[in-house]
Amino acid sequence: MAGVSYATVSRALNGSDQVNEKTRQRVQEICDSVGYSPNALARGLVTNSSNAIGLIIPNITNPFYPEVALGVEGEARARGYNVFLCNSNFEPERMESYFRILIERRVEGLIVASVPDAARGLFDFYRKRMPVVYIGSRPADEECNCVATDSVKGGYLAADHLIKLGHQRIVFIGGTRTSNSQIDKLKGFRLAMEENGLQPEVRLNINYQYNKRESGYDMAKVLIQEKNPPTAIMGSNDMVALGALEACEEYGLDVPGDMSIIGFDDIPYASLPKIQLTTIAQAKDQLGKIAVDMLFKLKENGLKNNCMKEVLQPELIIRSSCRKL
Known part of the structure; x- marks a missing residue:
């Protein structure tokens, strides 16, 4: 249709400088008129670039x-x-x-x-x-x-904030997954607690391999029902912290009146008017x-x-x- 060889059509569609602008435009107009679109995978095989x-x-x-x-x-x-x-x-x-x-x-x-x-x-x-x-x-x-x-610093900032507010029994909760991120958050959490002469407590939910809202919900329910529950909970991420918030609401506990909760990540849900979760932000x-x-x-x-x-x-x-x- 364009009056040129298949090779010239290919060069025109691939932007080769071996094809003059007039021919390139004519080839492109014909392709547009018949709805032709070059195969990206095939082009990648030729150009070695996907x-x-x-x-x-x-x-x-x-x-x-x-x-x-x-x-x-x-x-x-x-x-x-x-x-x-x-x-x-x-x-x-x-x-x-x-x-x-x-x-x-x-x-x-x-x-x-x-x-x-x-x-x-x-x-x-x-x-x-x-x-x-x-x-x-x-x-x-x-x-x-x-x-x-820097999750070590993030874990430290979270625990240090609660300690400065006067909390002494603070529990870190999460799933059992030993990701480097969670390990580092725990390291920072423990460092802040030990620097202030406090005993770090960690509860990892064996029923959940990863840090999900459900793991925070289940673990918070266990803590709430203890004879002497903690005054503050640190979630390994915001989803875990939101699970803890849900458990507190279910048991009639006021946050922060009866329980303080801090998360990690600063996901969009954290700033919702009815949640207003204190958290550690990541960019x-x-x-x-x-x-x-x-x-x-x-x-x-x-x-x-x-x-x-x-x-x-x-x-x-x-x-x-x-x-x-």
Whole structure:
């Protein structure tokens, strides 16, 4: 239809400088008129570029991760790249499957939020062969490229705030998952308590492997029914803290009148008028943006600098879920 060879059509659609502008426009007009769209995967095989990256998150129902994903998407699109989003649901087998699917899709890099221990071997295998960046607290593998929040400092800030309000019996609650993020929060929590001569108490819900609202709800119910319940609870994240708030409401306890509660993450729910949760904020969108920037630096440097790290500082956000004793 355009009166040119198949090779010329291909070059025109791929922006080759071997095709003059008049021919390029004629080819594009004909393609538009018949509704033709080039096959992106086939084009990627030719150009060796898919203009896509993969993002694997562990729990799409936790508002923390969609905010990180928005940061990743915004920065990627600004660079002309698309993002394949995958939700592993904390399942190592599903994460391994997504790794392979994304590689088959010829993504040019991977960003992974929270890697289960069972999948770490596969994670290490791929990061030595392509740009891979980890989002979260410090990774167990010190050579891993990562962008993280200083969760030790965050845990310290949360406990220190409650201690300054006069609380002495403060309990840290969460799931049983031994993620580096939770380990670091606990480290900061214990440090603040011990510096003030207080006994740190930790309750991890054996019925939940991960930090969900349900784990906070169940654990708070147990604490509320104790003969001498604590005066304050620190949730391993905001979802756990919201579960504790729900349990207090169910048992007729006023927050903060009868129980002070502090969370971690500063998800959108935390600032709702009826919740007003005091929490530790993470710059979630920045985590995503910096991860993309790190990924492209790895890509440009040919993986030569394969041990980059960037740590963001947490911030105490004071609302109305904690009171002075």
